Amino acid sequence: MIVIKNKTQMKTKKAQMKIQQTAFMLLAITIFFVLVGLFVLMFKMGSMQDTAEILERDNAMSLVTKLANSPEFACGSVFGTQKVDCIDADKVMALKQNSAIYEGFWGISNIEILKIYPGSEENVECNIITYPNCNLIRIKEGELTGYSVSNFVSLCRKESFEGSPYNKCELARLMVSYEAIE
Amino acid sequence: MNTMNKKGYLQISFAWLFAIIVGIVIIALAIYFVTKMVGTQDTIQSAKTSKEIGILLNPLETSFESAVTSSVIFPKETRIYNRCDNYGNFGTQKIEIMQKSINNKWSKTGIEASFQNKYIFSERNSEGKTFYIFSKPFEFPFKVANLMYISSASTNYCFIDAPKDVEVEISDLKQPNLKLEEECSEEDIKVCFEYGNCNIQVNYDVKRVEKNNEEMFFETDALMYAAIFSDKATYECQLKRLMQRIEQLSNLYVNKEDFIGQRCDSNLGGYLLDLKDSAVKFDDSDGLYRINNIIEELEEKNKGDCKLY
Numbered sequence: 001m002i003v004i005k006n007k008t009q010m011k012t013k014k015a016q017m018k019i020q021q022t023a024f025m026l027l028a029i030t031i032f033f034v035l036v037g038l039f040v041l042m043f044k045m046g047s048m049q050d051t052a053e054i055l056e057r058d059n060a061m062s063l064v065t066k067l068a069n070s071p072e073f074a075c076g077s078v079f080g081t082q083k084v085d086c087i088d089a090d091k092v093m094a095l096k097q098n099s100a101i102y103e104g105f106w107g108i109s110n111i112e113i114l115k116i117y118p119g120s121e122e123n124v125e126c127n128i129i130t131y132p133n134c135n136l137i138r139i140k141e142g143e144l145t146g147y148s149v150s151n152f153v154s155l156c157r158k159e160s161f162e163g164s165p166y167n168k169c170e171l172a173r174l175m176v177s178y179e180a181i182e
Numbered sequence: 183m184n185t186m187n188k189k190g191y192l193q194i195s196f197a198w199l200f201a202i203i204v205g206i207v208i209i210a211l212a213i214y215f216v217t218k219m220v221g222t223q224d225t226i227q228s229a230k231t232s233k234e235i236g237i238l239l240n241p242l243e244t245s246f247e248s249a250v251t252s253s254v255i256f257p258k259e260t261r262i263y264n265r266c267d268n269y270g271n272f273g274t275q276k277i278e279i280m281q282k283s284i285n286n287k288w289s290k291t292g293i294e295a296s297f298q299n300k301y302i303f304s305e306r307n308s309e310g311k312t313f314y315i316f317s318k319p320f321e322f323p324f325k326v327a328n329l330m331y332i333s334s335a336s337t338n339y340c341f342i343d344a345p346k347d348v349e350v351e352i353s354d355l356k357q358p359n360l361k362l363e364e365e366c367s368e369e370d371i372k373v374c375f376e377y378g379n380c381n382i383q384v385n386y387d388v389k390r391v392e393k394n395n396e397e398m399f400f401e402t403d404a405l406m407y408a409a410i411f412s413d414k415a416t417y418e419c420q421l422k423r424l425m426q427r428i429e430q431l432s433n434l435y436v437n438k439e440d441f442i443g444q445r446c447d448s449n450l451g452g453y454l455l456d457l458k459d460s461a462v463k464f465d466d467s468d469g470l471y472r473i474n475n476i477i478e479e480l481e482e483k484n485k486g487d488c489k490l491y
Contacts, residue, residue, distance in 0.1 A: 033211075055233050055234065091438050106298075158488070165446040
C-alpha cells in the first residue's frame with residue numbers, strides 16, 4: 001500500500017515539475033513579446049514625434065515666405081502701389097496690442113520682425129513708448145523659443161515732416177518660430 | 183482491452199497539448215495586434231495627410247495675383263471631409279482625410295487637422311486621387327483672406343454664358359476641371375449665368391447662386407466661386423468665419439488709426455466701427471448687401487496720403 005502511495009506521489013511531483021517548466025517558459029515568452037512590443041511602440045512613437053516636428057517645420061517654412069502678404073501684416077496700397085513682401089509696421093504694432101486674440105491663429109509659437117538696415121548696435125524692442133525708435137517688433141512677449149525660420153521683407157511706416165505725411169521703408173528680417181515637440 | 187493500446191490512437195502528452203493551445207493564443211494575439219497596428223498606421227497617415235494639405239495651402243496665399251491654382255495628387259483613392267465651426271475669435275477650418283486601405287475599405291480615422299487661418303470652400307465630402315485647389319483673395323474692402331476652392335479632378339464644372347471677366351479668369355487659370363461652354367460635355371456640372379437647365383444657376387445682377395434648391399448670396403467674385411464650389415452649410419459657415427476675421431481686422435485698423443493719428447489722420451474710425459458692428463451681427467448671406475453699403479462708403483473714404491489699408 002505504501003509503495004503504491006509513493007509511486008502516485010512521484011508521478012504527481014513529476015507532473016508538477018512539467019507544469020512549472022511550461023509556466024516559466026510561457027512567462028519568458030510573454031516577457032519577450034512584451035519587450036518586443038515596447039520596443040516597436042517606442043520606435044513608432046519616435047517616428048511620430050519626428051513626423052510631427054517635420055510638419056511643424058514645414059508649416060513654419062511655407063508660412064514665413066507668405067506671412068508678409070497676409071492681411072494682418074501686408075502693406076496693401078498704403079504706401080503707393082501694392083507691394084510684395086512688404087510689412088506695414090504701424091499695423092503690426094496694432095497687432096502686437098491684440099496678440100492675445102491672435103494666439104494660435106497661424107499655428108506657430110511667435111513672430112519677430114528685426115530691422116536690419118539701417119542697422120543698430122543693440123536691439124531695442126518696440127512698444128508704444130519706443131516706437132518708431134526701435135528695431136525689434138515681437139508680436140508676443142518673451143524671447144523666441146524652439147526653432148525659427150526667417151525671410152527678408154521691407155518694413156514700411158508713415159512718418160510726418162512739418163505736418164505732411166511721407167512713407168518710410170527699411171529692410172527687415174521676418175522670423176517665425178515653432179516649438180520643438182517633446 | 184485498454185483503449186490506449188488501440189491501433190491509430192494519437193498520443194499527445196500534456197506538454198504538447200499545452201504548447202499547442204498557448205501557441206494558438208500567441209498567434210491570435212499577434213494577428214490582433216498587427217491588425218491594430220495597421221489600423222493605427224492608417225490613422226497616423228491620414229492625420230499626417232490632413233495636416234500636410236493645410237501646409238500645402240500656405241504657398242497659395244496670393245500677393246499680386248488675382249487667382250492661382252495648384253493640384254494635389256494622392257497615391258490612393260482619398261476622401262476629403264471639409265468641416266467648419268464658428269467657435270472662438272476666428273472659428274476653425276477642419277480637414278479630415280479618409281484613404282482606402284489594403285482591403286479596399288475606407289479607413290475612418292476621426293482625426294481632424296484644424297486651422298484658424300484657412301478658408302476652404304468645397305462640398306462637404308470630395309472623393310478622388312487628384313484634387314485641384316484654386317485660390318482667390320477676398321477683399322471686403324480690405325484684404326480679408328485667401329479663399330481656397332477644392333474640387334476633385336473627376337468633377338468637371340462647365341461655365342455657360344459667364345461674364346467676360348469670369349471667362350478670362352477661368353481660361354487664364356488653366357485648371358483642367360474648369361471649362362468654358364465650348365469644351366463642355368454632358369456629364370459636367372453646368373454653371374449657368376443666364377436661365378437654363380443647369381445644376382448651378384448664378385444670377386450675377388442679384389448676386390445669388392442657386393444650387394440643390396438652395397440660395398446663397400454673394401458679393402465679389404471670390405464669394406461667387408465659393409458658393410459655386412461648396413454646399414450651403416459650408417458656404418454659410420465659412421462666410422461667418424470671414425465676418426469674424428473682418429471684425430478682428432476692423433479692430434486692428436481702428437487701433438492702427440489711433441496709433442498713427444498724430445502722424446497721419448485718415449478719419450475712418452467711425453466707418454470701421456460700423457463695419458465691425460455689422461460683422462458681429464452677421465447671420466447669413468442674406469444680410470451681405472447691408473454690409474456692402476458700409477464697404478462702399480469705406481472705399482470712398484480710404485483715399486489720399488493717409489490710407490489705412
